[in-house]
Amino acid sequence: MSQLLRATDIHGVYRSGSAELHAVDHVSLSLDEGEVLGLAGESGSGKSTLGSIISLTARPPLYVDNGALEVDGKELMLDGSQRIPRTWRGSVVSMLPQGAMNSISPTMRVRDLVVDVVKAHDRSAKRSEAIDRARDRFETLGLPVRALDAYPHQLSGGMKQRTVTVISTLLNPRILIADEPTSALDVTSQKALIDMLLDMLEKKIMSGVIFITHDLPVLRTVSNRLAIMYRGKIVETGDTPELVDDPQHPYTRALLGSVLVPEPKYRKIRIEGMKGFEDAPTTGRTT
Numbered sequence: 667m668s669q670l671l672r673a674t675d676i677h678g679v680y681r682s683g684s685a686e687l688h689a690v691d692h693v694s695l696s697l698d699e700g701e702v703l704g705l706a707g708e709s710g711s712g713k714s715t716l717g718s719i720i721s722l723t724a725r726p727p728l729y730v731d732n733g734a735l736e737v738d739g740k741e742l743m744l745d746g747s748q749r750i751p752r753t754w755r756g757s758v759v760s761m762l763p764q765g766a767m768n769s770i771s772p773t774m775r776v777r778d779l780v781v782d783v784v785k786a787h788d789r790s791a792k793r794s795e796a797i798d799r800a801r802d803r804f805e806t807l808g809l810p811v812r813a814l815d816a817y818p819h820q821l822s823g824g825m826k827q828r829t830v831t832v833i834s835t836l837l838n839p840r841i842l843i844a845d846e847p848t849s850a851l852d853v854t855s856q857k858a859l860i861d862m863l864l865d866m867l868e869k870k871i872m873s874g875v876i877f878i879t880h881d882l883p884v885l886r887t888v889s890n891r892l893a894i895m896y897r898g899k900i901v902e903t904g905d906t907p908e909l910v911d912d913p914q915h916p917y918t919r920a921l922l923g924s925v926l927v928p929e930p931k932y933r934k935i936r937i938e939g940m941k942g943f944e945d946a947p948t949t950g951r952t953t
């Protein structure tokens with residue numbers, strides 16, 4: 667696999683008056699073409715801050731003191747010495763922020779949000795073109811096109827999250843950074859979102875994903891590689907199965923050890939398949 671992203675020596679500090687918090691402390695990471703990199707660590711370890719720096723959405727009080735990104739061989743310094751080209755945000759790197767599905771305006775239909783997102787990157791884009799692009803994308807991914815006419819409250823939580831994910835990738839970014847995209851979802855919706863992300867990667871809607879979560883079982887399913895963050899630093903990276911089976915850093919061991927597993931007597935219990943409607947015995951009850 668060829669390298670898609672190289673982030674080097676990123677240092678991000680929250681500053682307020684004389685107080686400073688070094689939330690991302692000289693971190694480097696890479697992402698290969700077609701890869702899902704899981705970024706894990708406990709709450710407050712700096713995952714979202716790193717995600718916002720790499721997606722070029724860092725705002726005061728967060729300041730990037732140092733760091734560089736290289737995407738497709740093009741380098742961008744993040745320390746303020748270089749202006750961020752308009753084309754990078756959203757079309758090279760796109761961020762799906764934590765809680766995005768709850769921050770959509772309740773009075774906007776999904777299609778109006780689509781138009782806003784496309785126009786924010788291309789003011790000359792026509793409304794009809796933006797909606798057509800979204801309609802094509804929904805069809806390609808097997809999502810119901812009627813969701814475009816809905817208001818956010820008319821969509822289920824899972825559908826809302828899939829919708830914001832599709833909207834945040836309408837510009838075909840090279841890299842998607844998804845911050846806790848599955849945290850507020852039930853397991854069925856989590857699976858649907860993960861399947862959709864993998865389908866999007868296969869269809870090359872984006873070329874790589876950084877998947878941020880503290881949910882290790884989810885990362886085990888979705889990521890090829892893991893990077894473990896602790897107090898602003900990446901303490902260990904590795905291929906997901908190897909890292910999960912044989913963690914080297916004490917913090918990784920502690921993090922993996924903190925995942926709740928069922929007690930031995932429940933571990934082997936499997937729910938038996940339910941009979942289909944046709945073969946189910948009739949109860950004689952009518953509903």
Ligand SMILES: Nc1ncnc2c1ncn2[C@@H]1O[C@H](COP(=O)(O)OP(=O)(O)OP(=O)(O)O)[C@@H](O)[C@H]1O
Pocket residue numbers: 680687689707708709710711712713714715716727880
């Ligand atoms: N706007 C802010 N101002 C000051 N400090 C902040 C701000 N946002 C985050 N921090 C601090 O930066 C550190 C890293 O936070 P960050 O949100 O990046 O961690 P995280 O690993 O993503 O955690 P979570 O999973 O809870 O979102 C924490 O100590 C947090 O309190």
